[in-house]
Amino acid sequence: MARMKLDNYVVPEAPRLGFRGWLRWIWRQVTSMRVALILLLVLALASIPGSVLPQWPQDAAATAQFVADHAFWGPLLDATGFLDVFGSAWFTAIYVLLFASLIGCITPRAILHYRELRRPVAPAPSRLSRYEPVDASSPLTADDAVEAARAALRPRAGRLGALTGSRVRVDRRDDGTVALAAETGHIRELGNLVFHASLVLLLVAMAYGTLFTYRGQAIVVEGRSFTNAVVAYDTFDSGRLFDPASLDPFTIRLDSFDAEFSDTARPLHFQANVTFTEPGGEPVEETISVNHPLEVDGAKVYLQGNGYAPVITVRDAAGEIAFSGPVPFLPQDAVYTSTGVIKAPDVSTGEQLGFTATLYPTFLEGPFAVASIHPDPTNPVIDLLAYVGDLGLDTGIPQNVYRLDQSQLSPVRGDDGQPALLRVNLGETVDIPGGLGTVTFESLPRFVALDLRADPSLPYLLTAAILTLLGLSVSLFAPRRKVWVVAREEDGTTVVTVAALAPAHDAGVQAVRERASRAATGEREPE
Amino acid sequence: MNVTELSIMTLWGATTLYAIAMVAHAIRLARVADDKVAARAADREAVAVGGASPAEPSAATEAAASSRPSRASKAAGIARSTTMVGALLHAVGLVARGIDAGHVPWSNMYEYTISGSFFAVAAFLVIQRRRDVAFLGAGVTGIATVALGLAMTVLYKDADTLPPALQSYWLVIHVSIAVLVTGLLTVSFIASVLQLMRDSRDSGTRWTGRRLRFLEAVPSAASLEALSFRLNAVGFVLWTFTVMAGAIWAEHAWGRYWGWDPKEVWSFVIWVLYAAYLHARTTQGWAGRRSAWLAIAGYAALIANFTVVNLFFQGLHTYAGS
Numbered sequence A: 001m002a003r004m005k006l007d008n009y010v011v012p013e014a015p016r017l018g019f020r021g022w023l024r025w026i027w028r029q030v031t032s033m034r035v036a037l038i039l040l041l042v043l044a045l046a047s048i049p050g051s052v053l054p055q056w057p058q059d060a061a062a063t064a065q066f067v068a069d070h071a072f073w074g075p076l077l078d079a080t081g082f083l084d085v086f087g088s089a090w091f092t093a094i095y096v097l098l099f100a101s102l103i104g105c106i107t108p109r110a111i112l113h114y115r116e117l118r119r120p121v122a123p124a125p126s127r128l129s130r131y132e133p134v135d136a137s138s139p140l141t142a143d144d145a146v147e148a149a150r151a152a153l154r155p156r157a158g159r160l161g162a163l164t165g166s167r168v169r170v171d172r173r174d175d176g177t178v179a180l181a182a183e184t185g186h187i188r189e190l191g192n193l194v195f196h197a198s199l200v201l202l203l204v205a206m207a208y209g210t211l212f213t214y215r216g217q218a219i220v221v222e223g224r225s226f227t228n229a230v231v232a233y234d235t236f237d238s239g240r241l242f243d244p245a246s247l248d249p250f251t252i253r254l255d256s257f258d259a260e261f262s263d264t265a266r267p268l269h270f271q272a273n274v275t276f277t278e279p280g281g282e283p284v285e286e287t288i289s290v291n292h293p294l295e296v297d298g299a300k301v302y303l304q305g306n307g308y309a310p311v312i313t314v315r316d317a318a319g320e321i322a323f324s325g326p327v328p329f330l331p332q333d334a335v336y337t338s339t340g341v342i343k344a345p346d347v348s349t350g351e352q353l354g355f356t357a358t359l360y361p362t363f364l365e366g367p368f369a370v371a372s373i374h375p376d377p378t379n380p381v382i383d384l385l386a387y388v389g390d391l392g393l394d395t396g397i398p399q400n401v402y403r404l405d406q407s408q409l410s411p412v413r414g415d416d417g418q419p420a421l422l423r424v425n426l427g428e429t430v431d432i433p434g435g436l437g438t439v440t441f442e443s444l445p446r447f448v449a450l451d452l453r454a455d456p457s458l459p460y461l462l463t464a465a466i467l468t469l470l471g472l473s474v475s476l477f478a479p480r481r482k483v484w485v486v487a488r489e490e491d492g493t494t495v496v497t498v499a500a501l502a503p504a505h506d507a508g509v510q511a512v513r514e515r516a517s518r519a520a521t522g523e524r525e526p527e
Numbered sequence B: 001m002n003v004t005e006l007s008i009m010t011l012w013g014a015t016t017l018y019a020i021a022m023v024a025h026a027i028r029l030a031r032v033a034d035d036k037v038a039a040r041a042a043d044r045e046a047v048a049v050g051g052a053s054p055a056e057p058s059a060a061t062e063a064a065a066s067s068r069p070s071r072a073s074k075a076a077g078i079a080r081s082t083t084m085v086g087a088l089l090h091a092v093g094l095v096a097r098g099i100d101a102g103h104v105p106w107s108n109m110y111e112y113t114i115s116g117s118f119f120a121v122a123a124f125l126v127i128q129r130r131r132d133v134a135f136l137g138a139g140v141t142g143i144a145t146v147a148l149g150l151a152m153t154v155l156y157k158d159a160d161t162l163p164p165a166l167q168s169y170w171l172v173i174h175v176s177i178a179v180l181v182t183g184l185l186t187v188s189f190i191a192s193v194l195q196l197m198r199d200s201r202d203s204g205t206r207w208t209g210r211r212l213r214f215l216e217a218v219p220s221a222a223s224l225e226a227l228s229f230r231l232n233a234v235g236f237v238l239w240t241f242t243v244m245a246g247a248i249w250a251e252h253a254w255g256r257y258w259g260w261d262p263k264e265v266w267s268f269v270i271w272v273l274y275a276a277y278l279h280a281r282t283t284q285g286w287a288g289r290r291s292a293w294l295a296i297a298g299y300a301a302l303i304a305n306f307t308v309v310n311l312f313f314q315g316l317h318t319y320a321g322s
């Protein structure tokens, strides 16, 4: 059969002039199927740079590096939104247009569909010859034959029949023939409308989520706790309408962290054992692991990363403690070779001290290089480079704890005039050359990076997603077909003509036609 | 013999059998096409002689077709049995790999490739049970041969434990459907390609040569379109599910349901391309050839998503490529 063309909204001729005419013309264009199609293609194309070029929201460091490395293209791509594709004006414009088109498309279709539902089934065409009709003779009377066919086409009980079954109409024509027209397919259109409407719902839910969501990341060292408050997070982002006062000030204490690795240094299992305490509540022991966040107060706490936070004590020239505490080191590779920065501003005498350091959890010294060979802390060693001078902490500008601002620092040199490498084993103390003090590697607890996130839109998103999927399935799999059975009595016998109309891909229509035909010719349904 | 060896052996066996099956399928197609052409010639002769009226050529057609049934049916028999046994070995290889690794065999590119190619062949065999789609056999077994061969030589990785990020039942739900869709859409991709070739041949624009006469043996462009639509429809619904399940998993594992990670970008691109295909089918001027091209573009993006994206783009899904 001819394919159904649903291009109902294209205006064939050019519009007359006039502002409102133009507006209407533009609206018609925007809601035409062809424009929707082109917008979809443009949307697909426009997304691709987002996977090829580094993107600010996904990887700010790599993006900054990219801009720095490409003197011409970097700033140009940045200014034109290519380094934040999914937040760019042009990407937004594409999907906003697409959704405008979508709403403009489904609204009239929904109205049409409603009217269509209330309209009676169209009578069978007077000539069926265009639909490859099949004639058969039947022992039944014309009335009984049609009645039997109608019964066969009736929705089967218990199978969502009321929705999926045919709507039927029977006419007794003037020439004595009895004609039955049955059609299915309204459910298909309904599914299609539900599907498209759910997409709008999905978008609205996402927008709602971005307004109210919040997310914070905190680094917690074994044995320490963390209180849920905006200031306690290392980084904190929230939607525009989020109210910081709404945070529930619970505490999470990291009692211990289990990390298991295979011999080949593959991670096997990570688990944070925590004590969770609601304000005024009893402490509760919980675990957090990858894929198993802890649910608290409408939010979830995720285990996002882990590493070592060696406890370091720095003594100054006078032997006074200038710094003491755990310092989170960032893992650089699969064997947890980790780098960190130690800042000791509170010296009692002389200049401030700073260190850049590398931790090797299982230290191994080769002929040319040193390395860690396993992430477990079997033989932990820290290499340090010491600096003296001004750490630049008093400028009031917040500093990155993982970077040492070396602009006012100079390296501490050894006897050979080269920057001195200090190597310290767990539990040991080394001297800083020049009598500047000592560094002690006290212990090696682990830290976890916890991500706390709340997004109040999740239940709505899930609902919209399920509706989308249901609508889509119905819209693609519910059949749209028409079946006609015309019976006439000729010379004492009844001749039944059966024909059907369905899209080319509908392989099931044959069976339905045969079912109607068998019923009308008095055969019993094969069970 | 341990399970590792068993898996490797059976998978190589499947590769070999698929290669044979591909050749047999191709030969069968060529024979059927020859027979059809011969039958048509016989019809014309019959008409010229005046024996049969043009309205009833089928008698002559059948006579010509049945005069040399053995050559095509012999090839068909070989094709069918090698494909079946190949699929059986393939299944054994997959299960052995799963036992070896201690988890479902789709956690890295090697495993994804051996599973995806299995699902492609399985989808073909399942459809074949319902209706005759033997004309797709050469394409399906051809792609399976190449995919398995590449997997065994280039992508091979020893079985290993799952990293913590993959230790979730979502690996079973999300990835199995993704692999299944890949298999299904592979079959429909072949149908779309045949549709375009056949359409060009019918209109006399391209692919008209004698060497491509096998195109005479495939169904009309319209019925190929209908076939690929039905597969794409199922594929699209399952892909929608895959993306949604992925979002739910991402929410569990990473704390956000969508973050435009390269893999997510491409999953989105695939989804939008197939949505565009579905719209194109019902848009004037786009139904037919152009929509078939869109389906092919969607399939290309699907393949890119687990080759190019795994190998060259950094993202949270990176472990899949390792």
Ligand code: HEM
Residues within 6 Å of the ligand: A006, A031, A032, A033, A034, A036, A098, A099, A101, A102, A103, A105, A106, A192, A196, A199, A472, A475, A476, B274, B275, B278, B279, B282
């Ligand atoms: C966000 C944008 C859109 C997406 C993702 C989308 C997706 C889809 C999908 C997946 C289908 C297949 C279901 C089916 O064939 O029944 C479909 C069908 C359809 N869409 Fe959309 N659509 C979008 C926008 C639009 C717009 C703007 C229009 C109107 C101009 C539209 C009109 C239709 C129609 C009429 C069908 C039914 C086609 C048929 O019967 O096969 N869609 N859409």
